[in-house]
Amino acid sequence: MKASDLEKVYNRVAPYIHKTPVLSSSLINEIADCEIYLKCENFQKGGSYKIRGATNAILQLSEEQRSRGVVTHSSGNFAQAVSLSAKNLAVSAHIVMPTNAPKAKKAGTIAYEGIITECEPTIEARERESKKIQDRIGAAFLHPSNQLEVIHGQGTASYELMHQESDFDYIVTPVGGGGLIAGTCLFVKELSPKTKVIGAEPMEADDAYRSLISGKIETNETANTIADGLRTNLGHHNFPIIQKHVDQIIRVTEEEIIDAMKLVWERMKIIIEPSSAVSVAAVLKSPSIFKGKKVGVIISGGNVDIMDLPF
Amino acid sequence: MKASDLEKVYNRVAPYIHKTPVLSSSLINEIADCEIYLKCENFQKGGSYKIRGATNAILQLSEEQRSRGVVTHSSGNFAQAVSLSAKNLAVSAHIVMPTNAPKAKKAGTIAYEGIITECEPTIEARERESKKIQDRIGAAFLHPSNQLEVIHGQGTASYELMHQESDFDYIVTPVGGGGLIAGTCLFVKELSPKTKVIGAEPMEADDAYRSLISGKIETNETANTIADGLRTNLGHHNFPIIQKHVDQIIRVTEEEIIDAMKLVWERMKIIIEPSSAVSVAAVLKSPSIFKGKKVGVIISGGNVDIMDLPF
Numbered sequence: 001m002k003a004s005d006l007e008k009v010y011n012r013v014a015p016y017i018h019k020t021p022v023l024s025s026s027l028i029n030e031i032a033d034c035e036i037y038l039k040c041e042n043f044q045k046g047g048s049y050k051i052r053g054a055t056n057a058i059l060q061l062s063e064e065q066r067s068r069g070v071v072t073h074s075s076g077n078f079a080q081a082v083s084l085s086a087k088n089l090a091v092s093a094h095i096v097m098p099t100n101a102p103k104a105k106k107a108g109t110i111a112y113e114g115i116i117t118e119c120e121p122t123i124e125a126r127e128r129e130s131k132k133i134q135d136r137i138g139a140a141f142l143h144p145s146n147q148l149e150v151i152h153g154q155g156t157a158s159y160e161l162m163h164q165e166s167d168f169d170y171i172v173t174p175v176g177g178g179g180l181i182a183g184t185c186l187f188v189k190e191l192s193p194k195t196k197v198i199g200a201e202p203m204e205a206d207d208a209y210r211s212l213i214s215g216k217i218e219t220n221e222t223a224n225t226i227a228d229g230l231r232t233n234l235g236h237h238n239f240p241i242i243q244k245h246v247d248q249i250i251r252v253t254e255e256e257i258i259d260a261m262k263l264v265w266e267r268m269k270i271i272i273e274p275s276s277a278v279s280v281a282a283v284l285k286s287p288s289i290f291k292g293k294k295v296g297v298i299i300s301g302g303n304v305d306i307m308d309l310p311f
Numbered sequence: 312m313k314a315s316d317l318e319k320v321y322n323r324v325a326p327y328i329h330k331t332p333v334l335s336s337s338l339i340n341e342i343a344d345c346e347i348y349l350k351c352e353n354f355q356k357g358g359s360y361k362i363r364g365a366t367n368a369i370l371q372l373s374e375e376q377r378s379r380g381v382v383t384h385s386s387g388n389f390a391q392a393v394s395l396s397a398k399n400l401a402v403s404a405h406i407v408m409p410t411n412a413p414k415a416k417k418a419g420t421i422a423y424e425g426i427i428t429e430c431e432p433t434i435e436a437r438e439r440e441s442k443k444i445q446d447r448i449g450a451a452f453l454h455p456s457n458q459l460e461v462i463h464g465q466g467t468a469s470y471e472l473m474h475q476e477s478d479f480d481y482i483v484t485p486v487g488g489g490g491l492i493a494g495t496c497l498f499v500k501e502l503s504p505k506t507k508v509i510g511a512e513p514m515e516a517d518d519a520y521r522s523l524i525s526g527k528i529e530t531n532e533t534a535n536t537i538a539d540g541l542r543t544n545l546g547h548h549n550f551p552i553i554q555k556h557v558d559q560i561i562r563v564t565e566e567e568i569i570d571a572m573k574l575v576w577e578r579m580k581i582i583i584e585p586s587s588a589v590s591v592a593a594v595l596k597s598p599s600i601f602k603g604k605k606v607g608v609i610i611s612g613g614n615v616d617i618m619d620l621p622f
Contacts, residue, residue: 011596021332042580043579043580097545106576263615265582266415267616268354268619269353269354269358269581269582269583269613270580270581270582271576271582272580273580302580306573306576306577306620307621307622308620309617311617311618
């Protein structure tokens with residue numbers, strides 16, 4: 001994408017989102033031995049960056065398409081994002097959600113007037129239920145991560161970050177379905193070619209790490225990670241972008257995720273979800289890469305069930 | 312105090328503190344039916360507003376006094392604040408701390424190199440131990456709430472708030488030892504005479520509420536409140552200021568405190584401690600006062616033991 005196209009995407013979604021703050025902590029910088037800037041999408045509307053992609057996609061539907069509503073499947077954050085952005089744009093939103101989605105994310109979806117259909121927690125079941133709703137009412141399908149309009153929208157978090165702070169050596173994002181990191185690459189590589197984009201992934205769902213090695217989309221047989229937003233696989237739209245632009249994927253253990261989450265909660269007094277802590281953990285565990293560098297970290301969201309914490 | 316004196320206090324402490332952000336939430340405003348602006352001292356150095364008062368007091372000691380160190384007693388936030396501001400100014404800090412102080416606050420005090428002496432959780436024991444240290448090494452005593460230099464320093468949170476947003480109908484602060492609300496009054500009444508200052512207090516430690524009625528300093532026989540920062544009594548320096556300027560004290564139940572804390576965590580993704588939730592709870596429960604008004608709320612701190620949450 002050209003810089004003028006990126007700006008067009010940003011200007012399209014900007015009226016519907018928060019420009020989230022960038023925070024840092026001298027204590028965490030001391031521990032990590034580098035300069036970390038957290039782009040706080042946990043403060044975003046709907047509690048995660050995902051409203052950016054949802055809004056960009058819905059705004060590109062025709063009037064007629066909008067009148068029939070939209071449908072998506074999501075373990076949580078995209079569900080809330082689609083519900084909220086659809087509500088903002090007076091479109092009805094159908095959400096297929098696995099039965100094991102966190103309570104807070106279900107409650108958020110309902111609060112934003114999303115119409116929930118529950119399904120088994122497998123990719124196949126999610127896709128099957130979504131297809132049924134598309135066929136029945138003609139709703140436009142929005143993919144949480146493997147659709148270009150969505151990918152472009154997610155990249156606007158980095159667009160803002162690079163205007164709030166400059167000269168990053170690295171930008172780190174978590175990798176789940178691949179939408180955030182693919183969108184991030186497109187914006188970063190155009191606006192700051194010297195900045196490297198690094199992905200962070202749980203060991204327990206390291207499909208992207210393996211995909212970059214094998215050169216084809218690998219899947220997770222199990223995904224027993226607390227980072228509930230990162231259990232999904234890459235898609236054919238985002239994988240080529242990731243292959244081309246992502247410099248490295250760092251994997252972290254469940255213990256490292258929980259420790260990083262606790263550190264940010266205790267020291268920065270902000271609530272980040274496990275999927276976001278994955279990126280912080282990746283930076284903390286890799287001084288050989290990040291020492292002395294300027295590092296932007298996309299804090300993807302803050303939707304945690306505070307009645308069910310891992311510490 | 313005159314406006315020029317207030318500015319002098321602010322300029323004295325400003326180089327040593329964070330200018331904390333002011334946050335609001337459309338969802339919480341909807342629930343409360345008023346416009347709430349949270350002054351986020353949970354993001355302050357040391358995790359609470361108390362570094363403001365500690366810094367102002369230490370900066371007014373002579374070189375010779377500073378060389379002998381400072382001593383204070385505190386259940387937690389002032390302990391961290393004195394330790395940190397003393398460390399910043401190369402002064403040694405002795406901290407008398409009750410045995411039941413939250414672990415996170417003890418750990419913070421140690422991290423900032425405060426030298427802890429433990430004592431029984433009574434005001435008498437705290438004062439006795441502090442006196443011993445003064446006598447033994449000649450350390451200057453800093454009172455957490457009943458000392459004019461400390462009171463003036465605490466007021467600088469409102470000074471900032473009133474420069475970040477204007478035209479408040481109300482400013483609400485929690486009331487513990489009385490230092491924050493007294494300092495707040497001095498600044499608010501000079502800078503914005505139309506703005507009313509309201510205190511918020513747990514039912515379980517409502518000494519300030521009763522003191523304003525009786526006209527003399529009342530004490531708490533018990534203080535079984537989760538708001539660990541608000542268990543202390545008013546002092547003879549701050550009580551006359553509170554009597555003169557505070558318009559009302561609103562009392563809240565333990566359940567209201569926990570609900571308000573949970574609401575702010577879940578909806579705003581920021582970590583506030585129970586003592587801060589007391590003010591939010593007071594606004595939420597009093598639509599007859601706050602409906603349609605512009606309300607500043609001093610979020611006093613974010614030092615919570617996240618391993619031991621009330622929900």
